[in-house]
Amino acid sequence: MSLWSSFRGKWKLGRKNVVGSSAQLPKEDYEVLLENCLRNHCLFEDNSFPATLSSIGRGPLLQKLPSRLYWKRPPELHRNPQFFSENTKRLDLCQGVVGDCWFLAALQALTLHQDILRRVVPLDQSFTENYAGIFRFWFWHFGNWVPVVIDDRLPVNEAGQLVFVSSTCKNLFWGALLEKAYAKLCGSYEDLQTGQVSEALVDFTGGVTMTINLAETPENLWTVLTLAFYSRTLIGCQTVSGTVKVLENGLVDGHAYTLTGIRKVTCRNGPEYLVQLRNPWGKVEWKGDWSDSSSKWELLCPKEKILLLRKDEDGQFWMTLQDFKMHFAHLFICKLTPGLLRQEPGQRWMCTMREGRWVKGSTAGGKLKSPLDTFWKNPQFLLSVWKPELARRSLHPCSVLISLLQKPRHRHRTRKPYLAIGFYLFRVAKHYGEQRRLPPKFFWKNVPLSRPERFHTGKEVSQELWLDPGTYLIVPCTSEANQELEFILRVFSRKHIFYEIGSDPHVVMSKEIVEQHEEQDEFFTKLFAKYPEINAVQLQKILNNMTWSKLGHAQPVFSLEACQGILALLDLNATGTVSIQEFRDLWKQLMLCQDVFHKQDSHQSGYLNWDQMRAAVKEAGLGLTDDVCKLMLIRYGGPNLQIDFVQFVHLMLRAENMEEAFQNLTQDGKGIYLQKPEWLMMTLYS
Structure with a gap:
């Protein structure tokens, strides 16, 4: 673990x-x-x-x-x-x-x-x-x-x-x-x-739903649908609210449908982007272009037409993406894990869930209106976000998904309608006292980083945010003050701590993390006093004097060559040294490597074989194919195709470095263009 x-x-x-x-x-x-x-x-x-x-x-x-x-x-x-x-x-x-x-x-x-x-x-x-x-x-x-x-x-x-x-x-x-x-x-x-x-x-x-207003359709809707449909998502949609009547085009006003397929087809006049929908009635279908009786099917080759067209009255039909955007109001994508709409192979997420309530006259402060309002009375949740070890030098901020769910106010779901809810996000000082609620003056002086565009009357409000590592405040609220309601607040990210301020002062997670951070801060303070900039010789001395508690008797020995290789991977400005902050990031990754290596080295031999290394790479969250893993084992392992901890560290750093370089340089996720000096720098000094 x-x-x-x-x-x-x-x-x-x-x-x-x-x-x-x-x-x-x-x-x-x-x-x-x-x-x-x-x-x-x-x-x-x-x-x-x-x-x-x-x-x-x-x-x-x-x-x-x-x-x-x-x-x-x-x-x-x-x-x-x-x-x-x-x-x-x-x-x-x-x-x-x-x-x-x-x-x-x-x-x-x-x-x-x-x-x-x-x-x-x-x-x-x-x-x-x-x-x-x-x-x-x-x-x-x-x-x-x-x-x-x-x-x-x-x-x-x-x-x-x-x-x-x-x-x-x-x-x-x-x-x-x-x-x-x-x-x-x-x-x-x-x-x-x-x-x-x-x-x-x-x-x-138990997933998180993303609602897309098709009247404000994003330009990359087809890409979003493609990633969603071929991932672990469930997709539904609804037409404009109405009286549930069948329109002349065959669609039902004020009705829900399931999105069951997508297909890019090649016609004589160029590509067409099609979506497949199903009416829950099991009948009543779209009558426009690409419907069961449409002449558009004749534009396809016979094989593709046979594969796609089914003339049953079963409620299932095809239509163009353009018609879909025109005639439907909302698209709902339920993500079972937060990263599904981005290509992040092997990355793991953590979820923290807290419950709360708005109480009339106490914590039901309503939305942020003016400096004299009661917004500050709302429940306050502190969120600290870190970059995961294997993405510490990524140019991108941390992806955080926040979900606010309101509980029904009556045993019968429709007896009392949902209230309009939303949440605000603020950045707070790094060394903020963790158990003190923020006073009214904080909200007078600070502008929220994120606020509701509109308050939503549905069961769930969710938003995906890109946040720099740091500490934030989440304030969930109703649109009006003094409205009583219970809620669930969930946070998904790669690394975070999340808890309510004031109401739960003895949070086990918070206490342990704070204590550990204090010990690490003391270690890095002393190290920085001794080595403001760390070169390869100093790095070797530091690593060989560390106690690798989980590696038992097989304590690693880092050679100067290995340390030079590690330093080259971390040295972004080509000075031959790393700063204390860069070493802090290296420390986190070394701890991860130790955990992963220890877990896979079940016999404590000090080595990983092919199967163990492949499992370790997967456990660490690197999306490497078996062929690449084998090449890495040949490159960094010994003649018996086993790899020790030092070699494993070098492999992990190298793989992560090249993967991040690709992600930062690519424009379309498919390829990159490097000039000769850039190519030489990437291949020779890394």
């Missing part, structure tokens, strides 16, 4: 548990209930979400129900009911009378990632083996994965047809049961009537 991984583990133990609104759910032990039903030869009946109209709702949805409503179990509706089938088409669900297209669109996106689907929908459930009429699903609910237990009684009409979600394969029931579980989580079926795709995506994954 690396140094920072160790801190992360201790942080999880030290912070208080985040408990969301799931505490309002009934505590039901699935295993105990199942065992009792099997032992008593009875079918489970869920009294907390009964087979009555109370579970459906009490408003307009009741008017859409059939005159006679029955509750039936799947074995009563089909002679061969199946919970889930691996052999069925992945897009097989159709919306019922409840207006939860946003839920269905998110669910359709979920089916494109079977491993994520299995996290929400345990596929070991069936209507045969150990069947007792009880089913369980999992949702990410404000910081925790919570189980929701239901019985399998589903509302149907007189003909035995499901009133709500159904499958195109009439004997499959996982979608209908999942919708019932989600309705129980939200309060009732009627509480699913309106929503945004992004809300359900978060509940299915």
Whole structure:
């Protein structure tokens, strides 16, 4: 485990548990209930979400129900009911009378990632083996994965047809049961009537959603879609809010869709950029260019036309990116890890989550308006950001993703609408006292680095920021003062500490990091007094007098040649020395190398073989191919193709140096152009 991984583990133990609104759910032990039903030869009946109209709702949805409503179990509706089938088409669900297209669109996106689907929908459930009429699903609910237990009684009409979600394969029931579980989580079926795709995506994954307003479409939208679609993301979209009516072009106003594919095709007149969408209704499709009946398909070669065009009335269709931007209002991309929309192979992220609340008359300060407002009363969170060891000399700032989630104000999701929320970010002094809340005068004198362009009334507000290493203040707030609400604040980055000021003075993570930094500061202060600039000879002396605690008896011996090579990699201004700050950065990377080497050298032999080195490179976050790893082992290892710690350090520094040079010099991520002097400098003195 690396140094920072160790801190992360201790942080999880030290912070208080985040408990969301799931505490309002009934505590039901699935295993105990199942065992009792099997032992008593009875079918489970869920009294907390009964087979009555109370579970459906009490408003307009009741008017859409059939005159006679029955509750039936799947074995009563089909002679061969199946919970889930691996052999069925992945897009097989159709919306019922409840207006939860946003839920269905998110669910359709979920089916494109079977491993994520299995996290929400345990596929070991069936209507045969150990069947007792009880089913369980999992949702990410404000910081925790919570189980929701239901019985399998589903509302149907007189003909035995499901009133709500159904499958195109009439004997499959996982979608209908999942919708019932989600309705129980939200309060009732009627509480699913309106929503945004992004809300359900978060509940299915615990990821962070990015909302793109297509009226302000970024120029690189196709690049964003390409990276997102071929990465671990779930993508949905919605048309302009309206009355849910079918337009002349075949699209549905005020409706949610799933983005299921993208394709760049070559026509006679040049390339076309196409997106594939699916209507959760399972029918009603786009009628414009590249629709199923469009003549545009004749512009393609026969093979490509056969691969892409499917003339089924299944709700799935193609359209151009330009038409997509014109007719849709919002695009929602749910990122399962923050770096997915950038090509960062092998990089790991850490997440810290804190809960808080705005209390009327106390911490509900509202947005920043004027020097005399109450904004300073809002909860204050301190964030310290560092560059990761392997990117310490990158020219880019640190990528930080901040997510603010508001909890529902009522057990029933739609009884009280979401409030408008947002957050501000300020830079604070390096040596700021960590447990003191910032006073009003700080906000009078300092302009926020980031502020809400508009306050958002959805479940989540998120923003990706590029921050220089340092200390920052995050202030979440509602748009108006004295509005009470609970919230979850999450921070994702490569390296950070994050906690609320004042309310939690004994944060384990903070204490340990501060103490360690004080010890390191003392070490570097003494070193700097002795060596203002460090040359290769001095570097050799320092490294050979260090105690490498995790390497045991195999203490490394750094030769002068090795130290000259290390110095050349760090010496950016070609002076033959490194500054104390550059050595501080080297120190961090040496600690990482020691952790990684120790983890892979399981027999403490002092050497890594081919498999161990390949695993070590991956553990360190370097995206090197096997062929490059092999070449590096031949170059830096011994004749028996083993590598010791000193050689491993040189390899890691060299690989990281060249990778960062490429990233800093490339314009398009594909190649670089170097003049002869630059090429010689990069290859001969590095």
